[in-house]
Amino acid sequence: MAQLWGGRFTKETDQLVYNFNASISFDKKLYAHDIEGSIAHVMMLARQGVLSDAEKEDIIAGLQGIRSDVEKGKLEITDEYEDIHSFVEAELTRRIGEAGKKLHTGRSRNDQVAVDMKLYTRDEVRQMNSLIKEMLHTLLSIMEENTETFMPGFTHLQKAQPITLAHHMGAYFEMFKRDHERMVDICRRMDTCPLGSGALAGTTYPLDREYTARLLGxxxxxxxxxxxxxxxxxxxxxxxxxxxxxxxxxRFSEEVIIWNTNEYQFVEIDDAYSTGSSIMPQKKNPDIAELVRGKTGRVYGALMSLLTTMKGIPLAYNKDMQEDKELVFDAIDTAKGCLSLFTGMLRTMKFNRKKMAESARHGFTNATDAADYLVGKGVPFRDAHGIVGQLVLYCIDKGIALDDMSLEEYRQISPVFEEDIYDAISMETCVNKRVTIGAPGKAAMQDVIGKYKKYLEGYGDDRI
Structure with a gap:
């Protein structure tokens, strides 16, 4: 059992205790970041005269060799060591001798793991940001192609008013745009380097922490x-x-699942993102969407677990904090996988425009516009609301849509109706007369699409 702290102890650690305490099984994921932080630390120590230039060169060459060999599969990170820091230092000393033992001068595993996790997290935030950008481009592409694809908008899962597919996708563009902005905020707040903090009270060595921070970005x-x-x-x-x-x-997955049902048939998911049934040959299941929906709880669990772990920890470092890694690693891998797969599914999905339009027309989504029509003819809104309610009941009884009623049928309920009612309640009119910013009308949507294009042009990963 290779340990960095054995001098104080006269007995071997119990094997079960050692296994319980060790983190090498999961923190080996940090090997590249541990080496990156170590190289910066050594460069700073040499600059401050704590190490000679020859020692610096030997240590850096040794660290780079370890990183290269791990990446090429020539060197295995084994559980012979307690953690990734022990592994790197022991392997370095084996390769270059006594100079390797000076690597840890002026630092503790506490500030070492803190900088490792920050470097790792910063890289992962950037990768997540790139995946969000792919999603936003996919959404924008769908929006550009569907400013005249009419569909029902819903409240309470009930058809409410007609919108377009472009408008619906725009709502998700806004959500993922906020997600991008949160990534930028996270990087801004975590943009400080803990290396040089020591165990908790700094060190007596003349460290240049500003220099180390600059080296690590x-x-x-x-x-x-x-x-x-x-x-x-x-x-x-x-x-x-x-x-x-x-x-x-x-939320998006839930809608795709609903839209994929035989009852809706709004979408057809590409075969590459679907599975079948072992017993029912007709089935084409939206498994990717269902798994994304299911894995959401897994990421939530990681957040609640870490919040609970941290809530009772006094200053400064405590071993409880080792529990951050497995949770974070799993949540990041889960979220990245889900976002990447969902974007691919969305990009290859086919939309049944005819079904969407018919669903809007037969769902009385133009009922509000019929009421507004009556208001325009001088009928008080409350009375107009009641008249249109009677129209809807009539259509339900007949199994028709408002558009299917004859003018005579309209006038039996209210003599105010004229021939222009049909234009007033057409899907095109209902949608396109809504021209305020954020509304589904084509003119408004084209304005928003232009803003989204500019947003993506300025969306550089270098911002974080």
Whole structure:
């Protein structure tokens, strides 16, 4: 059992205790970030005269060799070591000798793991941001092609008013746009480097923490060493943001599942993103959407677990905080996989425009516009509301839509109706006369699409 702290102890750690305490099985994921942080630390130590230039060169070459060998599969990270930090330091010393033992000068595993997790999280936020960008481009493409694809808008899962597919997709564009902005906020708040905080009270070595921070791409060092080693707010924020992404994906998935049913037939999911039944040959199941909906709870669980872990921890570092890694690793992998797969499913999905339009027409989504028509003829809105309610009851009884009624049938309920009622309640009129910003009318949608294009042109991953 390779440990960094054996000098204080006269007995071997019980094997079960060692296994319970060890983190190598999961924190080996941080090997590249651990080496990145170590190289910056060594460069700073040499600049400050704590290490010689020769020691610096030997250590950096050794670290780079370890990273290269792990990446090529020539070196295996085994559970012989307690954690990834022990593995790297032991392997470095094996390769370059006594100079390797100086790697840890002026730092603790507390600030070491803190910088490793920040470097890892920053990379993952950037990757998530790229996936969100792909989703936004996919949504925008669908919007551009469907400003005249009429469909019902819903409240309470009841058909309410006619909209367009472009308008519906625009709602999700807004959601994922907010998700992008949350990623930017997370990176801004976590843009400080904890390396040099030591165990909790800094160090007596003449460290240049500003220099280390610059080498690692941070705006500066953390300003309190106790907070530097015990802060996990950025992980909680990231898990919260991922939970929001998953919530948006889950809502979207629910709609795709509904739209895919035989009763709706609004969409056809590509074969590559569907599965069949082991017993029912006619089935084509929306498994990707269902799994995304299901995995949302998994990401929520990681957020609640880390919040619960952190709520009772006194300053500074405590071993409880080791529990952050498995939760975060799993939640990130889950959210990235879900977002990538859902975007692919959406990009290849076919929309049944005819079914959507017919569903809007037969769902009395133009009833409000019929009432507005009467108001325009001088009928008080409350009376107009009652008249249109009678029209709807009549159509339900006859099994027809408002558009199917004859003018004579209209006038039997109210003599105010004229021939122009048909134009007033057509899907085109109902949608396109709604021209205020944010509404589904074609002119309004084209304006918004233009704004979204400009937004994506300025959407650079370099912002984070």
């Amino acid at each position: 941070f705006s500066g060092p953390t300003l309190n060493s106790m907070d530097g080693v015990s802060d996990r707010d950025y992980l909680i924020e990231f898990l919260s943001a991922l939970s929001m992404v998953m919530m948006h994906l889950s």
